[in-house]
Amino acid sequence: MKLKSVNPFTGEVNAEFDTLSDEACRQAVLRSREAFKKWRKLSVSDRVKPVAKLASILRQKKREYGRITTVEMGKPIRDAMGEVEKCALLCDYYHQNAEKFLAGEAIDTGAAKSYVAFEPLGVIFGIMPWNFPFWQVARWAVPTLAAGNVCLLKHASNVPITAIEIEKIFREAGFPEHVFQTLLIDSKGAERLIDQDVVDGVSLTGSVAAGSKVAELAGKNLKKVVLELGGSDPFMVLEDADLDRAALAAVRSRMANAGQSCIAAKRLIVKESVSEAFREKFVDVLNGIKIGDPMDEATDLGPVARQEFLETLDKQLEDALKKGARVYRGPEPPNQGYFFQPVILTGLTEEMRVWKEEVFGPIATLITVRSEEEMIRIANETEFGLGAAIWTRDIRAGERLAGEIDAGFVAINGMVKSDPRLPFGGVKKSGFGRELSHFGLKEFVNIKTVVING
Structure with missing residues (x-):
């Protein structure tokens, strides 16, 4: 071989x-x-x-x-x-x-x-x-x-x-x-x-x-x-969050390495009162990134690593759209290479593949919730438990919420990222x-x- x-x-x-x-x-x-x-x-x-x-x-x-x-x-x-x-x-x-x-x-x-x-x-x-x-x-x-x-x-x-x-x-x-x-x-x-x-x-x-x-x-x-x-990390945005900072961090976390990261912000779980404003800011930031030749130092988003990954992403996106999801698209990719156009999906339901599976590519999912209890339930409603992010101006509330999340790493007002000084790993699967x-x-x-x- x-x-x-x-x-x-x-x-x-x-x-x-x-x-x-x-x-x-x-x-x-x-x-x-x-x-x-x-x-x-x-x-x-x-x-x-x-x-x-x-x-x-x-x-x-x-x-x-x-x-x-x-x-x-x-x-x-x-x-x-x-x-x-x-x-x-x-x-x-x-x-x-x-x-x-x-x-x-x-x-x-x-x-x-x-x-x-x-x-x-x-x-x-x-x-x-x-x-x-x-x-x-x-x-x-x-x-x-x-x-x-x-x-x-x-x-x-x-x-x-x-x-x-x-x-x-x-x-x-x-x-x-x-x-x-x-x-x-x-x-x-x-x-x-x-x-x-x-x-x-x-x-x-x-x-x-x-x-x-x-x-x-x-x-x-x-x-x-x-x-x-693997991971299917929740990125939780509370009502009092700094939405500009949160949207920028969400795009960076989700789209880094063409979305091929176990600790990417794969599920954006946002309180209903700020969900639309957050989505608009996310899309604005998304459309400001540069997608293209990975040898260009100005490029933010390159191709996925292998051609077969495109097929999996296409099927996950198609399944969501067939079942009623709405898509907001980012910048158009080049015609060559293993590129997948970055997107964010809204209107998700539990029978969709993107709800249940780890999505290893530039597909963000936005889930709107009405209460903190619902946010915690959905954040933990996964077989994974690697990382999580919480966005709020109330640090004490953020720490309390961190204690409710089944994960090996929780970042408050920041992205989950490994650091030599800190232990890294997960729970569950x-x-x-x-x-x-x-x-x-x-x-x-x-x-x-x-x-x-x-």
Whole structure:
């Protein structure tokens, strides 16, 4: 089988790669296990030295790496370079804090000495998505390596150039050979790895279906797993909200990365008294964005990553319109490339697909509610629980409302966005476990208790 990289703007094939044979994959795993024996023995301060170099390389070459992202999955170059810069910030954070976070914790038990140590698990297998192809890998790999583990990466099949380049970056930064390896394998190859006694933990960012399969295999083989899955985030606008700020944030959140983000504002839930005014402001902002060539630094909205995604979006939109939804359209897209015209839908009902499903593209949905109770019910009426946003001038009311929402992250008067300093993850079918902050650093460690009785 071949992995094909296709430019979503031109439709041209960037490159094709053969997948690894089972034997080549087995040898890569053996190399990882050998590398782990030495890597785990280094002090945390020694393990994070190459993390500082990694940050420097990312900053120096962010245009080069941003361009790879743009030609492989269509992200506008300005945003792609911003993603690389964010990876550098993450490296700064763990370079500065990993040693402190992984220090042993003394606990008074009455024994001569009692403490907790944080030790690495071993070979951690990361299955990463295409929508943030540098960031998703960095936020998994950097803390995992700092904790003393080694990493095997199976990246999304449509970004193989990125996957290969990322391994080169880790080597250039000074990480020892085989501490970080990219495996060009398909989903079946990934399943075989998890189903064998060769990796010690799995981190997946992807669909609910993929997460369910990984959890099944990991559970059968008693492997630690972290899952960051889908989202259908509510963006709640109360009567006293600053509608101008809220509309601007809603468009940015929903349309960023062509709507291909798990934490996008997918459901705009607005109090009836301000719903029409908010919708008008949203449409005005929407029609002010630039859609076009993702290599143009002025472009706000590029193509979706793959042609088949257009078919899914078309069917979701068609279903809503057939069942009575009203559509307000944004700027016209170019004639070439995998573009989907951005829209906002109103007049939604519960039998529509866009009400029940995650919409992974530039389709915003606006739901009008009459009461706060109805707002909370609809916000939680989803199988997902990743993020949520609340807009109100009454901060105390916003905090109270945040306590009612089933989500791993709530932003008040802002967008949901990941930050190296804050834990990131969800509840319900959005997954379990956390990435980032000191919580993410300790996902793949053995929390070892040591008691000395004299």
